[in-house]
Amino acid sequence: MLLSRLANVSQEVAATSARSRKVALLAELFRDAEADDVPIVIPYLAGRLPQGRLGVGWKLLGASVPPAGEPSLTVREVDGRLTALGAVSGTGSQAERARLVGELMGAATEPEQRFLRALIGGEVRQGALDAVAVEGLARATDAPSADVRRAVMLAGSLQTVAERLLADGPEALEAFRLTVGRPVLPMLAHSAPSVAEALDKLGACVVEEKLDGIRVQVHRDGDEVRVYTRTLDDITDRLPEITRSARELKVDRFILDGEVIALDENGRPRPFQETAGRVGSRVDVATAAEAVPVSPVYFDALSVDGQDLLDLPFTDRHAELARLVPEPMRVRRLLVPDPTDEPARAAAERFSTDTLARGHEGVVLKSLDAPYSAGRRGASWLKVKPVHTLDLVVLAAEWGSGRRTGKLSNLHLGARRPDGTFAMLGKTFKGLTDVMLAWQTERLQELAVAPVEETGYVVTVRPELVVEIAYDGLQRSTRYPAGVALRFARVVRYREDKTPAEADTVETVLAAHPGVAA
Numbered sequence: 001m002l003l004s005r006l007a008n009v010s011q012e013v014a015a016t017s018a019r020s021r022k023v024a025l026l027a028e029l030f031r032d033a034e035a036d037d038v039p040i041v042i043p044y045l046a047g048r049l050p051q052g053r054l055g056v057g058w059k060l061l062g063a064s065v066p067p068a069g070e071p072s073l074t075v076r077e078v079d080g081r082l083t084a085l086g087a088v089s090g091t092g093s094q095a096e097r098a099r100l101v102g103e104l105m106g107a108a109t110e111p112e113q114r115f116l117r118a119l120i121g122g123e124v125r126q127g128a129l130d131a132v133a134v135e136g137l138a139r140a141t142d143a144p145s146a147d148v149r150r151a152v153m154l155a156g157s158l159q160t161v162a163e164r165l166l167a168d169g170p171e172a173l174e175a176f177r178l179t180v181g182r183p184v185l186p187m188l189a190h191s192a193p194s195v196a197e198a199l200d201k202l203g204a205c206v207v208e209e210k211l212d213g214i215r216v217q218v219h220r221d222g223d224e225v226r227v228y229t230r231t232l233d234d235i236t237d238r239l240p241e242i243t244r245s246a247r248e249l250k251v252d253r254f255i256l257d258g259e260v261i262a263l264d265e266n267g268r269p270r271p272f273q274e275t276a277g278r279v280g281s282r283v284d285v286a287t288a289a290e291a292v293p294v295s296p297v298y299f300d301a302l303s304v305d306g307q308d309l310l311d312l313p314f315t316d317r318h319a320e321l322a323r324l325v326p327e328p329m330r331v332r333r334l335l336v337p338d339p340t341d342e343p344a345r346a347a348a349e350r351f352s353t354d355t356l357a358r359g360h361e362g363v364v365l366k367s368l369d370a371p372y373s374a375g376r377r378g379a380s381w382l383k384v385k386p387v388h389t390l391d392l393v394v395l396a397a398e399w400g401s402g403r404r405t406g407k408l409s410n411l412h413l414g415a416r417r418p419d420g421t422f423a424m425l426g427k428t429f430k431g432l433t434d435v436m437l438a439w440q441t442e443r444l445q446e447l448a449v450a451p452v453e454e455t456g457y458v459v460t461v462r463p464e465l466v467v468e469i470a471y472d473g474l475q476r477s478t479r480y481p482a483g484v485a486l487r488f489a490r491v492v493r494y495r496e497d498k499t500p501a502e503a504d505t506v507e508t509v510l511a512a513h514p515g516v517a518a
Contacts, residue, residue: 001037003078003108004071005029006044007115013045014402019132026136035167040075042133042159044119050079051086054120060098061117062456065105073107078116118401121457130158131376137162143170151176153374156183156232178308180221180255183228185375187257187300189364192382195352198365199339202382205368206314207348208333210361210383211297212272212473213261214279218296220246221253229279238278238285242296251324253306257372258298258331268359271516272487273476299331302372313369314380337368352384361385361472387470388512390415390486390504391495393422394465397444398458400429400437408441408459413469413489415482416505422463423482423506431470431490440465440494466503468492474509474516482506484516 009029013022026045033041043050085100105113134152138145143165151161151173164172178184192198199205215230216239225243227236236243242260262270262278269275270292278292301321302309309317321330334351336344352363362385370380392413400409410429414422432440445452447461470492477485510516 001033001041001075002071003073003075003112003115005032006041006075007112010045010115010402011111022132023135023139026133027139030137030140030162030166033166035163037075038162038166039159040079042162044075045133046130047119047122049082049119051082054082054086054097055088055093056085056097056101056120060101061121063098063102063105065102065113067105067110067113068107069109071109071112073112078104082120114401114405121401133158137165141165141170143173147173149375152185153376154178154182154184156185156375178255178303178310180219180253180303180306181224181226183217183219183226183232184255184302185232186215186217186230187373187375187381188377189381189383190377190379192365192384195348195363195365195384196345198382198384199336199345199348202365202367202380203339204337205339205365206318206333206335207351208299208331208364208366209355209358210364210385211259211261211331212269212359212361213259213275213294213297216242216258216260216296217302218242218246218256218258218298219254220249223247223252235279238281238288239294240285241289241293245296245329249324251305253304254301254324255303256298256321256325257300257302258296260294260296262292262294271476272473273516276475296329297331298325298329299333300372301325302374310372310374312371314366314372315368317372336365356386385472388473389468389470389492390509391466391498391502392425392469393463393500393503394440394444394447394461394467395422395424395463396458396460397440398427404429404437406441407437408444409437411440411467411491412458413467413486414463414503415509416500416503418505418507422500422503424480425482425484425509426480426486426489428469428486428489428491430488431492436491436494463500466495466498466500468495474513476516482510484510484513 009025012025016022039050081104085097088096108116134149135145138148148161152158154176155161161176217228219226225246226234227239227242228234239260260279262275264270274292275294278288278294281288298321301317301324304320304324309320334348336348338344355363362383364381364383367380370378392415394411395414396412397408398410400407410427412424412427414424417423443465444459444461447464448455449460449462452459469489471486472488474484475487476483479485
């Protein structure tokens with residue numbers, strides 16, 4: 001498949017908000033693709049590089065290279081060139097990367113150059129989500145959407161299913177079954193503004209603690225134990241204590257869903273960054289485990305003794321979990337069989353308050369009769385977390401791509417220092433409506449410290465514009481000057497009624513999260 005075909009579809013998907021049109025575009029693309037194209041086409045549509053980071057910055061990507069007159073690059077050729085680019089290291093690597101990027105851009109037409117710059121720079125955000133791609137794949141192969149969706153859930157990979165479907169047709173779906181040792185995409189939760197509203201929506205349910213840990217899926221088959229992240233990465237070797245505890249359970253064949261979390265001597269969660277750093281550590285595992293031990297906390301069972309539990313009600317799955325896992329290794333929970341009962345509602349609210357007091361993120365309410373919808377954000381799980389907000393100052397903005405091409409999108413956010421300067425706490429493009437994008441593009445260009453045509457990808461602005469930001473918490477970060485970064489920041493609204501002198505201070509931010517700042 002030519003890269004130009006993929007780039008055109010990516011642009012069209014970005015330009016439409018109609019789900020039906022997105023599905024039709026992707027179905028047509030999949031019909032034209034060969035099975036061997038799929039491992040490249042699907043990540044590219046989602047803005048991911050199979051090679052991961054390539055060590056190429058915007059200075060290299062922004063270099064002017066005369067485009068090719070006619071499209072000739074195939075997606076597989078591009079993939080090969082990017083693999084070679086990612087392998088460059090050592091003395092003279094920067095010059096070699098510049099040469100390879102220049103050759104690639106010189107072989108690309110102007111639309112292909114735009115797509116490649118956005119792809120390599122991590123700026124492809126055209127809305128080609130996996131759920132839409134699943135429907136497009138089903139339409140392209142005349143397979144039932146529900147069957148394709150389930151196969152993707154059980155395979156843990158849209159690419160794997162797409163390759164088999166395009167090569168062998170709908171009958172290939174029969175090969176995808178829940179298998180110990182092969183991770184599945186986790187079930188996710190929607191958000192609810194309050195415990196009361198979640199109770200009203202769900203009916204009979206349980207309220208569980210929402211831990212500020214790392215989601216894991218633990219598989220055991222005899223003495224063989226594997227531990228996977230929510231993105232299906234195998235992290236078994238990094239967590240020997242999780243492997244040991246799994247081998248101590250009385251059933252020797254299972255798949256469990258839960259989290260790993262680092263706790264202090266009082267049983268309270270340590271800062272998320274410590275848990276994340278421990279799970280992410282690939283070297284000197286024994287020393288890391290001694291310094292930051294983690295504990296498993298399970299909340300669901302997907303398979304026990306070879307029995308597939310996915311389609312069973314949550315009540316039945318939890319009964320299997322309780323039979324297998326001792327209570328200290330299960331998440332704390334409160335049963336609410338009748339949410340119309342006022343004492344029960346009050347107990348749920350107290351449970352939520354107590355969970356927050358124990359240092360956890362919030363709560364998740366789960367319908368008692370819901371099956372496990374692997375890989376989906378089901379309406380039968382609702383998470384309730386407190387929302388933090390800050391008034392921060394815009395320090396810079398990045399030009400967008402895809403649907404946001406020509407708009408200043410990703411905002412650099414800062415809090416006030418005692419000396420009146422600003423410390424950057426992170427970036428976000430989340431929460432911006434089309435109206436806000438258009439307004440801020442015009443306003444930020446007025447505040448630019450240099451002519452926009454001379455600034456490149458990032459436009460630095462005078463720190464005069466205050467914006468209200470919602471965020472889920474802080475994490476430690478060596479990237480930013482205050483040593484912390486916002487987690488899941490999103491724009492609420494601009495505060496033109498406030499001056500930069502009224503923005504929140506670094507001291508205020510750190511005081512609100514003492515565990516992180518310590």
